[in-house]
Ligand SMILES: CCCCC/C=C\C/C=C\C/C=C\C/C=C\C/C=C\CCCCC(=O)SCCNC(=O)CCNC(=O)[C@H](O)C(C)(C)COP(=O)(O)OP(=O)(O)OC[C@H]1O[C@@H](n2cnc3c(N)ncnc32)[C@H](O)[C@@H]1OP(=O)(O)O
């Protein structure tokens with residue numbers, strides 16, 4: 001394969017040669033420094049050099065069982081390989097950032113690894129929910145693969161509504177054990193990755209009872225399979241849930257219990273405890289049990305950045321090598337990348353991928369600050385972190401799914417081929433709309449916080465930093481079509497929507513509806529307000545973090561990065577132009593968006609915005625370079641492209 005791959009398509013080479021900035025500099029910026037680019041490459045080169053990680057037959061030609069077995073085989077090699085490259089000198093942030101950027105596993109598993117849940121939620125839930133002794137005991141076993149685990153929360157009957165989970169764990173003080181049961185079919189755990197055949201342990205979230213009283217939902221470490229035979233333990237029922245749109249190598253399974261007994265110390269006791277005599281000591285905050293979900297929601301932003309980046313890399317390369325139509329007689333067919341409509345489809349994907357990386361790093365920093373605060377009993381910022389993680393997880397995964405599908409369509413018929421890998425990438429990305437909190441439900445969580453903040457503002461109280469803009473709206477700050485001006489416009493939109501929700505809630509309760517019914521009747525607006533808030537955060541964080549983080553970069557690289565910020569901002573202004581121009585009339589602190597808009601230079605004149613969007617064209621050479629800066633490894637792109645990608649990897 002290697003000899004054939006030396007030839008790079010002329011058009012692709014031409015695009016690379018046009019790049020006006022230092023690709024290595026940008027790559028290092030995204031990786032967090034040259035040292036990390038080097039480490040990432042080391043990891044990628046090592047993984048990609050292993051012959052055993054290449055599929056002899058494309059996945060899609062294998063049976064379900066063969067695909068799973070092939071994935072397990074590769075997962076073992078991956079684990080052994082990555083273990084040898086582990087660098088214990090890195091900080092937790094550096095390790096996480098490297099894990100995020102060096103996503104070798106996306107190149108090896110088209111539909112993800114059967115160990116995905118072991119590495120992500122299983123390890124994290126022990127870290128976050130186990131007491132010191134439990135952490136020490138279990139994490140060692142987890143890290144060296146003595147045990148393989150997963151996170152079993154969702155049931156056939158309930159996924160979203162955690163308080164509705166039906167699996168029970170009843171404490172028996174006589175034997176100092178918990179007795180686990182699935183009283184009905186709907187109580188069966190349903191979905192956990194790796195549960196079907198791979199995992200021998202899992203963390204089970206169960207409704208806990210002691211001394212005849214409910215102790216809420218608590219996490220338990222449960223051995224589900226014999227370590228020698230891999231057969232289910234006594235009182236444990238296990239199986240596969242069946243074929244899915246994607247994730248077919250993740251080995252999602254079901255799990256039921258029939259009087260399955262586990263020792264008392266298998267309850268993860270960092271936050272709540274049940275003493276030997278059955279006394280329940282409740283957590284200082286019941287939501288601490290949900291901490292692992294917050295961690296994964298933050299990580300999902302990074303996963304969306306990577307996944308969208310892969311899709312848009314494939315589609316942009318394809319647009320560079322594909323020629324079609326003859327707009328000018330007697331001239332060669334142009335590269336489809338020359339069509340402005342094609343640029344319009346693709347460049348927003350590039351900009352969005354960068355926006356998600358930057359937002360993920362920002363949110364990750366907040367996550368760590370709050371985690372440290374929680375460790376010393378300070379819960380002040382937990383609600384804000386939760387509100388941000390929910391709406392950003394929902395908005396980035398929803399947008400990423402749309403943009404990946406657009407990349408697929410941008411490749412014409414070839415995008416429909418599984419060999420393009422775009423259908424599999426879409427299946428992965430759309431799953432994130434559902435897992436780790438269904439998106440509408442997540443937006444409604446943030447809406448709860450926005451409504452509270454709106455009421456606090458009305459009472460002149462201080463609100464959390466990310467919602468402080470709600471209080472500034474009464475000043476009627478002028479906004480315009482600069483990036484900062486558009487951010488202000490979005491703040492007004494979000495504030496207007498929150499105000500409209502408050503008014504609607506008030507109207508319904510005044511009409512005699514209960515608070516819950518008023519909420520349900522207002523929920524479409526609440527979701528819209530929450531999305532608008534997420535847009536404020538994404539736009540403002542992208543801009544402000546770029547302002548600060550790019551200071552040491554060269555002028556050329558800064559220019560192209562700011563073009564991305566500008567493109568992202570203008571794209572969303574155009575997408576939401578109706579919102580930006582909509583009059584809002586409702587509350588004391590809402591503003592008349594329309595009025596303000598009329599007074600803003602050029603704002604009502606949409607053409608000026610469209611003209612601005614032609615930066616897409618002027619930035620083309622730079623942006624095409626961006627695509628080539630590091631997002632390369634897809635094992636299943638077009639035959640020609642895959643040759644070029646792999647032989648030119650690493651690109652710099
Ligand atoms: C440097 C950067 C690097 C970053 C990246 C690092 C590493 C990357 C490397 C690798 C990536 C690793 C992994 C990531 C990739 C992909 C993911 C992998 C696998 C995923 C597979 C999927 C697994 C799952 O899906 S597990 C199951 C998930 N299930 C859910 O999410 C259920 C959703 N439901 C809920 O969360 C809740 O029940 C609720 C709907 C939010 C609330 O329920 P409700 O009953 O209405 O309310 P409740 O009474 O429970 O709450 C009242 C009160 O509490 C507040 N609340 C709720 N949740 C939380 C929370 N988590 N924290 C804080 N507060 C919370 C709620 O808002 C209410 O507040 P208030 O009354 O309004 O004040």
Ligand SMILES: Cc1cc2nc3c(=O)[nH]c(=O)nc-3n(C[C@H](O)[C@H](O)[C@H](O)COP(=O)(O)OP(=O)(O)OC[C@H]3O[C@@H](n4cnc5c(N)ncnc54)[C@H](O)[C@@H]3O)c2cc1C
Pocket residue numbers: 117150151152153154157158159160161190191192193247252431434435436437438439440441444
């Ligand atoms: C690929 C994949 C992997 C997964 N992996 C795991 C795993 O490893 N471990 C695990 O425990 N789980 C896992 N899950 C399960 C996942 O977390 C749940 O599917 C998810 O939380 C949604 O719950 P649900 O399926 O019950 O949907 P539902 O909550 O039933 O949602 C159905 C519809 O009802 C709406 N709805 C529900 N409640 C409300 C409300 N309060 N207000 C308004 N609308 C509402 C939703 O918006 C949605 O439109 C996985 C799921 C997928 C798809």
